[in-house]
Amino acid sequence: MTNTEIAAVFEQLADLLEFQGANPFRIRAYRTAARTIGNMVEPLAQWLESGRDLRELPGIGDDLAEKIATLVATGTLPLLEELKAEYPPSVLDLLRVQGLGPKRAAVLYRELNVQTLQDLAAACEAHRIRNLKGFGAKTEENIVKGLQAAMEHALRILWYQADQLVSDLRDHLASAPGLKRCEPAGSYRRGKETVGDLDILVTADDPQAVMTHFQHFRGVRRVLAEGTTKAAVELQAGINADLRVVPEESFGAALQYFTGSKEHNVVLRGMAKDRGLKINEYGVYRGEERIAGEDEVGVYAALDLPWILPELRESRWEFDWAAGEGLPDLIRLEDIRGDLHMHTTWTDGMATVEEMVAAAQSRGYAYIAITDHSQRVTVAGGLNAEKVLRQWEAIDRAAANISGLHILKGIEVDILEQGGLDLPDEVLAQADWVVASVHFGQNQSREQITRRIVDALRNPCVSAIAHPTGRLIGERAAYEVDLEIVLETAAECGKAMELNAHPRRLDLNDTACAAAKRLGVPIVISTDAHSIKGLDAMRYGVMQARRGGLTARNVLNTRSWSEFRRFLASRR
Ligand SMILES: [Zn+2]
Numbered sequence: 001m002t003n004t005e006i007a008a009v010f011e012q013l014a015d016l017l018e019f020q021g022a023n024p025f026r027i028r029a030y031r032t033a034a035r036t037i038g039n040m041v042e043p044l045a046q047w048l049e050s051g052r053d054l055r056e057l058p059g060i061g062d063d064l065a066e067k068i069a070t071l072v073a074t075g076t077l078p079l080l081e082e083l084k085a086e087y088p089p090s091v092l093d094l095l096r097v098q099g100l101g102p103k104r105a106a107v108l109y110r111e112l113n114v115q116t117l118q119d120l121a122a123a124c125e126a127h128r129i130r131n132l133k134g135f136g137a138k139t140e141e142n143i144v145k146g147l148q149a150a151m152e153h154a155l156r157i158l159w160y161q162a163d164q165l166v167s168d169l170r171d172h173l174a175s176a177p178g179l180k181r182c183e184p185a186g187s188y189r190r191g192k193e194t195v196g197d198l199d200i201l202v203t204a205d206d207p208q209a210v211m212t213h214f215q216h217f218r219g220v221r222r223v224l225a226e227g228t229t230k231a232a233v234e235l236q237a238g239i240n241a242d243l244r245v246v247p248e249e250s251f252g253a254a255l256q257y258f259t260g261s262k263e264h265n266v267v268l269r270g271m272a273k274d275r276g277l278k279i280n281e282y283g284v285y286r287g288e289e290r291i292a293g294e295d296e297v298g299v300y301a302a303l304d305l306p307w308i309l310p311e312l313r314e315s316r317w318e319f320d321w322a323a324g325e326g327l328p329d330l331i332r333l334e335d336i337r338g339d340l341h342m343h344t345t346w347t348d349g350m351a352t353v354e355e356m357v358a359a360a361q362s363r364g365y366a367y368i369a370i371t372d373h374s375q376r377v378t379v380a381g382g383l384n385a386e387k388v389l390r391q392w393e394a395i396d397r398a399a400a401n402i403s404g405l406h407i408l409k410g411i412e413v414d415i416l417e418q419g420g421l422d423l424p425d426e427v428l429a430q431a432d433w434v435v436a437s438v439h440f441g442q443n444q445s446r447e448q449i450t451r452r453i454v455d456a457l458r459n460p461c462v463s464a465i466a467h468p469t470g471r472l473i474g475e476r477a478a479y480e481v482d483l484e485i486v487l488e489t490a491a492e493c494g495k496a497m498e499l500n501a502h503p504r505r506l507d508l509n510d511t512a513c514a515a516a517k518r519l520g521v522p523i524v525i526s527t528d529a530h531s532i533k534g535l536d537a538m539r540y541g542v543m544q545a546r547r548g549g550l551t552a553r554n555v556l557n558t559r560s561w562s563e564f565r566r567f568l569a570s571r572r
């Protein structure tokens with residue numbers, strides 16, 4: 001079991017216990033454990049193998065150490081199985097609805113027999129929730145909003161989770177007898193922020209042997225179907241995976257076909273028809289003759305197209321680009337020169353300034369910004385004016401001993417509910433880099449939130465807006481904001497907009513990134529890291545930027561230090 005999987009089990013346990021109304025301290029212990037394990041770099045399974053004591057970990061006592069050992073050994077926990085038997089499995093979906101939470105979900109389950117997201121939607125529609133004790137019309141409205149996000153996400157997992165599965169699955173398949181090629185296709189290959197199922201394509205000498213081996217992957221919950229060239233399984237992670245064994249000469253056509261998107265493939269079929277050709281998962285055909293299929297480049301070439309990168313295959317802009325200005329040379333992870341949003345132990349980060357600096361150096365960055373929270377974020381121990389000035393002195397001292405890496409004195413300043421920023425201008429003016437963000441008042445009207453953000457952009461001290469829509473994929477919908485006005489203001493004021501690379505945020509999303517590009521607003525891809533490991537999220541942000549069609553030129557933190565410094569000087 002990976003650390004992520006172990007952490008997910010503890011989260012689920014905590015959710016179900018909270019749903020049951022168990023002791024809050026016990027629930028908190030499981031949640032803390034989930035966070036500790038999720039943030040660990042070393043695999044827990046290895047710890048156990050090497051005989052290390054799990055109780056060395058913060059927040060892990062006898063009970064949890066024993067549960068982790070059971071989990072790694074058996075893949076599940078008796079307590080979890082008990083709880084799961086007690087409630088219908090669909091109640092776990094309810095717990096993911098922002099604005100509901102386990103306690104309220106339990107009330108709805110008891111009082112209105114709400115068991116599924118569909119039940120919840122029906123109860124909202126009939127306005128049966130607002131009359132319950134402790135609820136009310138406002139709560140009902142918030143549940144409706146949260147429900148939308150949860151429904152969209154149902155039965156999909158985040159890209160980074162799919163990525164981990166794919167990597168495990170590839171490792172597993174690598175030892176299958178007679179396996180030759182192995183490529184994931186589908187929405188995973190296109191880098192979509194969520195993935196509904198996995199499609200794996202292989203070529204093999206002995207298809208049967210590979211399919212049998214595939215079914216023995218330890219992440220498999222049950223086998224759904226098995227034919228002569230295809231096997232389908234349901235994974236523990238909750239999604240399905242299909243394995244297809246395809247003929248060598250059709251591999252490119254199959255990869256193209258199963259990568260999609262559906263809309264992209266519809267256009268290709270039309271183009272084939274216009275040329276008197278036929279395209280399917282086996283190849284491109286003129287009459288009976290196969291003229292392409294072995295590789296994707298050949299498939300696209302047969303339709304007079306350049307090879308289109310999977311991230312662009314959404315039938316949005318790729319065909320226009322191919323026919324006109326050409327496909328963009330998409331940004332790559334190697335283009336990134338710095339990370340401009342991260343937290344330290346000065347607020348809710350897990351690593352010190354020095355540790356984050358060392359981690360940035362080992363990633364070869366030319367510059368970083370330390371951007372801890374401002375005072376409004378009390379739960380994170382946000383910094384007041386005096387503390388942030390002290391932190392910047394400390395950063396100056398740390399920077400004096402460092403060469404090759406420029407450390408910007410920054411802050412993530414809250415955009416207050418009533419408008420305005422959480423720290424005085426004379427303090428902010430002393431920063432090298434200021435990201436402004438909305439954490440509170442997310443339920444305000446579109447006009448209010450848009451106004452708050454626009455005013456922040458107009459403040460000369462502000463460099464960029466962080467996680468501009470506030471969404472958490474599958475958990476919390478974006479707040480109401482007029483992005484067009486925000487982007488136009490950013491363009492006018494010469495400010496940047498953040499693409500937050502955290503895999504749950506990926507905020508701005510791909511289409512908003514494309515809009516920023518059209519308006520000439522530079523995007524800054526930042527990790528918002530709260531730990532050293534958090535810095536690795538950069539690649540998720542880069543993937544989203546690629547889906548938005550961004551090149552290195554469109555992204556601010558690909559610039560060299562001297563170019564970037566010029567941008568800083570031009571803020572107005
Ligand atoms: Zn934030």
Ligand SMILES: [Zn+2]
Nearest residue numbers: 341343412528
């Ligand atoms: Zn942050």
